[in-house]
Ligand code: FES
């Protein structure tokens with residue numbers, strides 16, 4: 001079957017098989033930032049947005065994306081720039097395998113919750129596992145980002 | 156240590172690959188697979204132990220798109236080890252690519268390579284296998300008396316005598332002694348005899364095993380693989396296929412974590428054998444389930460500790476008796492067991508009379524392998540828990556008992572291969588950790604002293620640990636550093652950055668000596684066809700071993716640059732001044748840019764240096780770890796409130812990366828202590844084989860882990876550095892168990908401390924019910 005959808009702002013048509021996951025289609029479209037970590041919807045590494053909402057692309061049937069707008073890390077690199085800079089400063093990108101999915105979740109969170117508390121942040125991001133960092137450095141980077149945004153609003 | 160002593164090291168420098176890996180660039184193995192690569196899938200045994208009588212492949216072969224279906228009769232019969240280690244070594248050659256015997260549930264029996272994944276899946280379903288089902292050996296504690304023999308084959312190879320006895324499923328036995336344990340133990344007024352069990356934990360790096368292979372322009376079998384052991388893999392692949400190493404090339408791209416798992420081969424040979432036999436590119440990628448169940452885990456241990464002490468808490472006699480489950484294959488097993496004693500006994504430095512006995516047994520379970528800590532983790536849990544028990548028994552503060560026993564700089568550590576300790580700030584680590592966790596306020600010797608709510612009690616605990624920095628006189632590496640046209644430097648390394656950041660910290664070291672910014676050093680690795688040899692990234696070795704080679708090469712290159720500048724400027728070398736940008740003297744000036752240009756255009760020798768390093772010593776880094784918990788006596792639930800780690804890794808080379816290494820190590824240690832339960836079915840199948848069943852700590856399960864550094868200066872290390880990667884995983888288990896004991900008085904000696912286990916222990920303690 002043919003899937004017609006918007007990928008990172010561009011209209012696309014792609015041949016897919018009906019039982020394919022969105023993850024597999026996205027990788028076929030060249031979005032290599034979208035990777036799998038678990039096969040059981042537990043790790044969050046495959047996180048992308050469908051119509052602006054973070055979803056797990058490993059368990060999202062590709063046909064459901066018909067007519068929708070899908071965004072991957074490739075489509076938000078500019079928006080992610082500050083966050084990546086703070087993550088890099090903290091060394092929160094150890095193996096980096098979880099980073100694109102994590103960043104997609106953080107950006108989705110920041111669109112939904114303007115100024116999340118640490119608790120809200122941990123709840124929101126709890127589905128994004130990272131085996132390398134123990135999470136603290138990721139939280140420090142988000143806090144720095146929030147501070148920067150607050151400062152910018154005040155100027 | 157003064158802040159400004161260094162310009163490039165001892166700072167928080169972002170990783171050289173930060174923006175590519177975070178931005179999702181296609182830089183990992185799975186992102187670069189050639190379009191025409193065959194998909195390789197494996198058919199795995201449902202039996203824990205069986206002999207393969209016949210594999211019926213005909214129907215599978217007929218599936219359109221299937222290129223080959225292989226079983227043990229089709230692949231080279233050479234035995235080899237999956238373990239990446241310097242050679243000759245002691246890992247048994249007990250594997251075949253596909254074997255006549257299936258030795259655990261999940262052991263591969265046949266392989267399919269097809270044009271598409273769908274075709275390969277379809278073919279897998281059509282293979283029929285006739286098995287002779289055998290009685291499996293599932294309990295490692297009785298494996299040596301089990302009538303079944305896990306390795307009955309006649310071409311098994313021991314590389315050297317490691318005390319094996321295959322008839323009794325014994326892979327290795329080991330004993331070493333210092334002084335006279337029996338006499339010293341008998342003379343001690345306090346004697347403890349305790350037994351502990353640790354689990355076969357999953358390394359759980361987020362990128363599963365994967366490899367693709369193809370024939371390169373020279374016809375070489377080329378593997379692109381997610382590995383920690385690029386050079387060892389080349390040797391092992393050549394051995395297994397029976398082809399010269401010159402015909403094999405291995406490339407390591409970015410790697411999504413390893414933690415030791417990828418110190419053993421996983422997918423390499425399954426892709427390689429297909430390319431070798433068909434000439435076609437091939438890709439083998441394990442699912443999470445295969446990675447959990449069919450590669451390698453931490454080795455499960457039973458450790459019995461006998462500790463004799465004086466009434467003041469000084470440990471005089473110590474015997475570590477370890478039994479290790481190798482699982483079905485022996486990767487690393489005979490080395491792992493040694494660390495359970497050699498990296499724990501030295502922390503009781505006054506125990507001049509010590510003994511280590513160990514036995515490694517084969518069973519029909521998922522093979523063990525390397526996992527961060529490599530035996531020291533298991534040993535640390537047992538020995539430090541016993542030391543905590545001693546403290547309870549003597550009514551001594553566990554931090555004070557450590558101060559009585561820890562090793563001193565300048566003294567030889569007899570249980571640590573006699574090496575003399577040259578740097579240690581463990582006393583400062585303990586003091587700082589105590590302050591950070593407010594030990595003196597929170598520590599009350601008697602359990603149930605700190606109620607914190609209805610049926611909730613708090614407690615604190617601690618432990619100390621050490622590791623090594625590389626493997627003494629075994630691991631070797633070389634690096635090449637050169638000045639390039641354009642005035643930048645290229646650093647060629649064979650060390651495998653698997654997320655650990657070695658590309659970055661090695662560039663920092665070179666930059667420190669060449670007095671330039673880290674960005675001026677381009678790091679390239681690893682491709683066995685052009686990288687200098689490196690043992691790979693394991694055993695906490697890159698900072699220390701490859702770091703020492705890097706500083707050596709940088710100094711040598713700088714010397715050559717001085718010579719070339721002196722000759723060009725006709726100024727004696729001693730009168731030259733170098734500021735990182737240019738050489739100047741007697742009013743003349745030559746920039747690094749000009750030197751690089753002349754080096755490629757004019758000079759008879761290229762300005763480059765290659766240096767090697769192999770260490771006569773393995774200086775230990777140290778950690779003092781502290782935990783605070785809250786235990787609910789009605790549910791047994793343990794809430795981890797605080798985790799504090801203070802680390803002595805010598806000079807910290809990269810403050811951000813070292814910090815995150817430590818946080819991540821403590822997080823994994825906490826997982827091992829509280830959450831990561833391992834379960835085997837009655838048939839011997841590892842059922843905790845996905846992230847659904849195997850509970851990795853999420854960000855909701857962990858407190859903010861608080862890390863501090865107490866730097867020492869290791870005279871043999873690059874800029875005074877030692878290692879950090881492994882030591883940070885060791886202390887959470889004993890510290891958390893001690894905190895539970897401190898809170899509610901029960902001792903958990905079999906990991907992990909699940910709510911159920913703690914609850915049962917509480918019930919047993921109340922005497923309501925006798926529960927083992
Ligand atoms: S791959 Fe793990 S949640 Fe999708």
Ligand code: FES
Pocket residue numbers: 092093094095096097098099129130131132133361411412654
């Ligand atoms: S950085 Fe490796 S899994 Fe998160």
